[in-house]
Amino acid sequence: AQSVTQLDSHVSVSEGTPVLLRCNYSSSYSPSLFWYVQHPNKGLQLLLKYTSAATLVKGINGFEAEFKKSETSFHLTKPSAHMSDAAEYFCVNSGTYKYIFGTGTRLKVLA
């Protein structure tokens, strides 16, 4: 069965410092993994997706994620946080016909 686990419910970073949001996955076949961001009172926006073409995936707004099969991980990173990055981030594993969402990581960016 497909699943994801987001290891941190809250992450705080200072503006200009690196961001790391952690996600582990479980999959009975080659997974399709996504990261979505949700700003307050907004819908979900796709940051990036992994579909086996490359292990390092670059997304929008400077985010990237690395797929590591040996560690069953798909962590999201950004070299330098911006105040506008403050939001809820969801790691998603795609099943046959549905998305399986993690519980979310709330990113706080301190000035």
Next chain:
Amino acid sequence: ETGVTQSPTHLIKTRGQQVTLRCSSQSGHNTVSWYQQALGQGPQFIFQYYREEENGRGNFPPRFSGLQFPNYSSELNVNALELDDSALYLCASILRGSGTANTEAFFGQGTRLTVV
């Protein structure tokens, strides 16, 4: 903007009432999924419609039902509302063809339902 629109944006209903939420999918997309996002949680899959037929359902009771129309827009209907149905309801639009099961979904802004 994703091109997926949902209406209404906010709704307040009384326990026991019925509600209909609407979603217009992105142009050309033939698949619509609905998700429930309770406060502080990740979205949970309710069901999916592909070419006007339900082809997948999550762990939700039958009082959650839906429709997809020939133009691929969709409705989510919830009967006998309960307090725990209070949540953000998200619609996702996907272009799905044969052999493309895991494609990117585009989400609407959601409908915030409050049951009192």
